[in-house]
Amino acid sequence: MAMSCLALACRTNNPALDPKERSVVTDSIRYMTSSLIHDLSIHGPVAWLNYFEESPDFFMVSDGQLAFKDYQSGKTFIESILVKNIVTIHLQLNQLRIDPLTSDLASIGAGFHEELTDTTGKIILADGYLTGLVKQTKPGWKFRNLQWSLHKSN
Numbered sequence: 001m002a003m004s005c006l007a008l009a010c011r012t013n014n015p016a017l018d019p020k021e022r023s024v025v026t027d028s029i030r031y032m033t034s035s036l037i038h039d040l041s042i043h044g045p046v047a048w049l050n051y052f053e054e055s056p057d058f059f060m061v062s063d064g065q066l067a068f069k070d071y072q073s074g075k076t077f078i079e080s081i082l083v084k085n086i087v088t089i090h091l092q093l094n095q096l097r098i099d100p101l102t103s104d105l106a107s108i109g110a111g112f113h114e115e116l117t118d119t120t121g122k123i124i125l126a127d128g129y130l131t132g133l134v135k136q137t138k139p140g141w142k143f144r145n146l147q148w149s150l151h152k153s154n
Contacts, residue, residue, distance in 0.1 A: 017100055025100035029108060029134060032141040033093060040089040045082040047089075049075055053135055053142040061147040090115040093130075104136035105144075112148075127151045 017025065032051070039047035052058050052071055060068040068074035093110040100106045109131045116124040128150040135144045 017103065021103060022100045025103060025106055026098045028136075029098050029100075029106055029141055030096070032134070033096060033108075033110075037091050037093065040091050044088055045078055045086050048078055051141075051143055052146075053137060053144045055144075057144060058142075059145050060143075061145075063148070063150055067148075085118055086116050087119055088115075088117040106134050108132050108134055 036047070036051050039050065052060075052074055054071050056070040056072070058068070058071040058074065059066065060074060068077065092113040094113070096108065096110040098106055098108050109129065111129050112127065114126040116126070118124065128148060130146065130148050132146040133144045134141050
């Protein structure tokens with residue numbers, strides 16, 4: 001009896017995606033990441049706000065520290081601090097991994113190289129790995145959460 005209850009409790013209401021559905025989700029997230037990279041290079045750091053889920057459920061972690069506890073804290077930081085210090089962002093992703101979980105939710109991971117140009121013209125380089133959960137919303141795919149880890153220099 002206990003095994004039957006456990007089996008029923010673990011059963012998902014979302015059936016596995018078929019290969020065509022997985023492909024649609026994967027392709028649309030690849031398009032989202034390409035758009036993000038383009039928008040960051042054109043509009044600078046404020047472009048991030050178009051890719052964060054506008055929800056108290058959103059959060060971002062950087063190197064093990066909570067950077068944004070929700071969308072509003074991220075928006076406040078970007079609009080009041082980041083845009084005043086960083087002029088351009090050039091982001092490159094490599095070995096992008098997309099794991100469609102449902103038709104509207106997926107896990108992603110990728111190596112990244114980032115070149116930030118500050119207001120004095122100084123270029124700051126960063127390399128690392130990011131992971132996140134992306135969610136399909138009415139306006140498109142958005143990061144529900146995001147985690148950045150920098151490679152440590154030797």
